[in-house]
Each structure stands twice: as structure tokens, then as C-alpha cells.
Amino acid sequence: MSKAAIEVPPKGGFSFDLCRRNEMLVKKGLNAPSFLKTGTTIVGLVFQDGVILGADTRATEGPIVADKNCEKIHYIAPNIYCCGAGTAADTEAVTDMVSSQLTLHRHHTGRESRVVTALTLLKSHLFSYQGYVSAALVLGGVDFTGPHLHTIYPHGSTDTLPFATMGSGSLAAMAVFESKYREGLTRDEGVQLVAEAISSGIFNDLGSGSNVDICVLTKGHKEYLRNHLQPNPRTYISEKGYSFSKKTEVLLTKITPLRDSVHIIEGGDEMEE
Amino acid sequence: MPIQQANWSPYDNNGGTCVAIAGADYCVIAADTRMSTGYNILTRDYSKIIQLADKSVMASSGFQADVRALQKVLEARHLVYQHQHNKQMSCPAMAQLLSNTLYYKRFFPYYSFNVLGGLDSEGKGCVFTYDAVGSYERVGYSSQGSGSTLIMPFLDNQLKSPSPLLLPAKDAVTPLSESEAVDLVKTCFASATERDIYTGDKLEILVLNAEGIRREYMELRKD
Numbered sequence: 364m365s366k367a368a369i370e371v372p373p374k375g376g377f378s379f380d381l382c383r384r385n386e387m388l389v390k391k392g393l394n395a396p397s398f399l400k401t402g403t404t405i406v407g408l409v410f411q412d413g414v415i416l417g418a419d420t421r422a423t424e425g426p427i428v429a430d431k432n433c434e435k436i437h438y439i440a441p442n443i444y445c446c447g448a449g450t451a452a453d454t455e456a457v458t459d460m461v462s463s464q465l466t467l468h469r470h471h472t473g474r475e476s477r478v479v480t481a482l483t484l485l486k487s488h489l490f491s492y493q494g495y496v497s498a499a500l501v502l503g504g505v506d507f508t509g510p511h512l513h514t515i516y517p518h519g520s521t522d523t524l525p526f527a528t529m530g531s532g533s534l535a536a537m538a539v540f541e542s543k544y545r546e547g548l549t550r551d552e553g554v555q556l557v558a559e560a561i562s563s564g565i566f567n568d569l570g571s572g573s574n575v576d577i578c579v580l581t582k583g584h585k586e587y588l589r590n591h592l593q594p595n596p597r598t599y600i601s602e603k604g605y606s607f608s609k610k611t612e613v614l615l616t617k618i619t620p621l622r623d624s625v626h627i628i629e630g631g632d633e634m635e636e
Numbered sequence: 637m638p639i640q641q642a643n644w645s646p647y648d649n650n651g652g653t654c655v656a657i658a659g660a661d662y663c664v665i666a667a668d669t670r671m672s673t674g675y676n677i678l679t680r681d682y683s684k685i686i687q688l689a690d691k692s693v694m695a696s697s698g699f700q701a702d703v704r705a706l707q708k709v710l711e712a713r714h715l716v717y718q719h720q721h722n723k724q725m726s727c728p729a730m731a732q733l734l735s736n737t738l739y740y741k742r743f744f745p746y747y748s749f750n751v752l753g754g755l756d757s758e759g760k761g762c763v764f765t766y767d768a769v770g771s772y773e774r775v776g777y778s779s780q781g782s783g784s785t786l787i788m789p790f791l792d793n794q795l796k797s798p799s800p801l802l803l804p805a806k807d808a809v810t811p812l813s814e815s816e817a818v819d820l821v822k823t824c825f826a827s828a829t830e831r832d833i834y835t836g837d838k839l840e841i842l843v844l845n846a847e848g849i850r851r852e853y854m855e856l857r858k859d
Binding site: 402431 | 834
């Protein structure tokens with residue numbers, strides 16, 4: 364056990380030392396562990412008074428639903444939220460990291476965080492990992508300069524848009540946006556449109572499902588509407604219910620007697636030094 | 637020039653799940669109606685079940701083009717049988733025919749995972765389960781398809797079929813009543829739909845008994 368832990372490169376980042384070994388193992392028939400991907404529909408749009416973000420709540424591991432009600436709208440700052448698609452661990456880690464960095468930055472500067480700051484921190488982190496951190500994000504918030512909405516791709520490129528969709532259900536959601544979006548929507552119209560776009564992803568994309576989460580961000584105010592819509596209740600619950608017998612089946616009983624115990628005889632010779 | 641690998645596959649998986657349960661005097665066969673490819677839904681209303689004979693019903697999941705081709709072959713062969721023997725094929729006979737038809741294409745298989753259900757000549761429920769190349773076995777219950785890994789353990793727990801290796805051969809059919817078996821099937825599918833993305837939309841249930849055949853539908857989650 365004298366071998367040290369895996370060598371970390373001096374400037375940080377990934378160590379690719381084990382890649383060859385992994386390839387060899389896969390060739391020999393090892394099932395590589397799968398990643399929990401969010402196979403998602405996430406959207407954002409800019410309306411009259413700010414930004415509205417939306418997301419579905421299904422997390423998949425291949426064809427299986429791992430989490431029926433996960434949270435994909437992550438907190439970055441009191442006035443900035445971020446939806447994440449791609450590998451769940453990556454979106455979670457990268458948003459938590461930038462959120463911490465911004466908290467320190469707010470203490471340092473004494474000012475409210477700006478969306479472009481979060482954008483720059485996220486994009487430079489993702490670029491430095493050359494796309495290996497598989498996080499596709501929709502970043503939205505309202506700061507001193509106004510409402511902002513951005514998309515960030517795993518390789519680190521960004522777009523600034525009035526409405527955006529990401530994830531496996533992005534085409535289904537974008538179809539809704541392209542048909543019905545217009546500038547200067549009211550809050551209720553915006554929430555309605557976002558809910559429609561996410562629902563389109565939920566019903567038409569197999570990687571998305573369950574409920575609709577919405578986050579409304581305006582100047583100085585945020586509204587996190589967790590499970591704003593729940594259009595997928597369980598369709599059948601048996602009235603009589605099912606029981607699972609607790610007892611285990613005894614297949615074989617074999618009694619092995621313990622070795623005869625050793626008797627201690629009092630009054631033997633004591634050991635002498 | 638480096639060696640090129642073929643990247644066109646003649647197969648596709650359209651997803652879906654099938655279940656069949658045999659009872660003392662009935663047989664329940666069920667399948668969902670969703671047909672998908674990749675992450676997309678092709679249709680929410682596609683029947684995977686076909687009645688091959690009076691007392692034989694087959695449900696198949698997998699590549700629906702191959703499933704349809706297989707169904708047509710079996711229907712044609714059954715018609716020929718009827719002309720030659722002046723009677724309908726029994727369920728065990730159909731089971732053997734299906735096995736032979738599948739093995740015939742051993743080296744370019746039908747990508748079809750089948751369960752055959754029906755009533756045997758004594759009127760008892762029978763279920764036969766297959767792999768893609770025709771290996772089959774008569775069982776008390778079975779499930780095939782994308783949700784089978786979720787449903788099978790639950791059926792094993794509730795129906796506890798005795799091993800077919802025991803002698804004298806113990807009856808594999810379940811003692812449950814017809815309505816209890818249908819309830820069990822509905823629960824299975826509602827649960828599989830929660831966790832399998834390829835199962836959902838609608839459930840089609842066929843019940844075969846002495847009186848004939850009955851069809852029932854139930855809504856499933858559409859997400």
C-alpha cells in the first residue's frame with residue numbers, strides 16, 4: 364500500500380493517466396459506470412419586468428428515471444438563477460462553485476452581483492475543461508444594468524438571447540417559443556408561455572418529464588415556483604394494495620457444535636518470572 | 637486506408653413493454669401503446685398485441701417492423717393450417733410454430749421479444765415466453781421489453797411460480813381471480829411507466845377466457 368494517490372497535475376485540471384487503462388478494461392468487457400444525465404428541457408425568456416426561467420424535473424440514467432422530481436433551477440445569487448442540463452453532478456458542482464465565488468465577491472465589492480460576472484466565471488471554467496465538464500446552462504438574472512439571459516455550452520461558448528432553450532427537449536420547447544414569443548410580455552403571459560414550452564418538452568421528449576419548475580426574476584424580487592405545474596399524476600393505484608411477506612425461506616438448517624470449552628483448573632503452578 | 641466499421645444498423649428499438657399472466661381458466665395479455673425511437677415518440681396509439689388464433693394472442697416489443705413481418709408470417713401459416721386440418725391451431729401448437737419461425741432467421745433475427753398467451757386444450761391459461769431467436773418455455777407469467785426488468789421481479793414476488801424443474805410438475809398458473817390478475821397488471825404498468833421512459837401513454841389489456849376475448853384500455857402517464 365505504498366503507492367501514492369493519483370498524481371494531480373501541478374496547475375489543477377483533469378489527469379488523463381487512467382484513460383488507456385479504462386479503454387483496455389472496456390475492451391475486456393467491463394461495463395463502465397453510467398452517468399446520471401438530466402436529459403432535460405430547460406428554458407429562459409426575457410419579459411417586460413425581468414427574466415423567467417423554467418425546467419422539467421426528470422433525471423435519467425440511460426432509459427431509467429433516477430429522480431422523478433429533481434431541482435434543475437440552481438441558485439447563483441439572490442438576483443441570479445441558472446438552469447442546468449447535461450451531467451447532473453457537473454451542473455450541480457459548477458453552479459455551487461460560482462455561487463460561492465460570487466458570495467465572496469459581493470463581500471469584497473459591497474455590491475449586488477451582475478449576471479455578466481456569473482457568465483464570465485462559468486464560461487472560463489467550462490472552457491478550461493475543454494468540454495469535459497458536461498454542463499449546458501441557461502443563466503438568467505436581473506441586476507443594476509437590467510435583465511439578462513444567456514446560454515452557456517459545455518465547451519465554454521455563450522449566447523445572449525431574448526429567449527433560449529437547452530437540453531434534449533430543447534427543440535420541442537423552442538418550437539413553442541418561436542411560434543408564440545413576442546417582446547414585452549407581461550408576467551402572467553411569460554409564465555404561461557414558459558410552462559407551455561416546458562410541457563412541450565415533457566410530453567414530446569422522452570428524456571424530460573414529471574413537473575414544471577419556474578423561477579421569475581424581477582428587479583429586487585424573485586419568485587421560485589417549485590412544481591408550478593404537476594401534469595403527470597400516477598394513473599393507477601390499486602385499492603387493495605400489495606403485501607410483501609417479511610419472512611425469509613429457510614432452505615437448510617445445519618448445526619455445527621462449538622469446540623469443547625477448555626476447563627481451567629484452579630491451583631496450578633503460577634508462572635514465575 | 638484504415639479499416640472502416642459499419643455504422644448503419646438494420647435494427648431500431650421502438651421500445652415498449654409486454655406482460656402476460658396465466659390463470660386457472662383465463663389468460664391476461666397486456667402491452668403499452670407507445671412507439672418510440674431514440675428520445676422521440678412516433679405514436680402514442682400503436683397496438684403491440686395480435687390475435688393469431690381463437691385461443692392464442694401474441695404481444696411483442698422490440699423493432700416493430702420486424703414484429704409486423706413476424707405477425708404476417710404467423711397469420712399466413714395459421715391460414716394454411718386451417719385449410720389443411722380444418723380446425724384452429726391450439727396455443728401450444730402456435731407456440732411451437734412461433735419458435736420455429738424465429739429460429740428460421742437465426743442468422744438475421746427478428747428483433748422481436750414475444751410473449752404468447754392463450755388457453756390450452758383443457759381450457760387452462762398458458763403463457764409462453766421467447767427470446768429473439770426462438771428459445772421458449774411455458775411459464776405461469778412473463779414480461780418482455782424495456783420495462784421487463786422493472787416488472788419481472790415484482791411478478792416473481794407476487795405470483796411466486798414454482799420451478800419447472802420440480803417433479804411431479806406443479807401447476808404454473810396463478811390461483812388469483814381474473815379481476816385480481818387485471819389489477820396486478822395495471823399496477824405493474826403504472827409502476828413501470830414511472831421509471832421507464834419508453835413505457836407509457838396507454839395500456840391495452842386482453843383477457844381470454846371460456847366466454848371469448850375481452851379488451852380493456854387504461855390511461856398511462858404521457859411524459
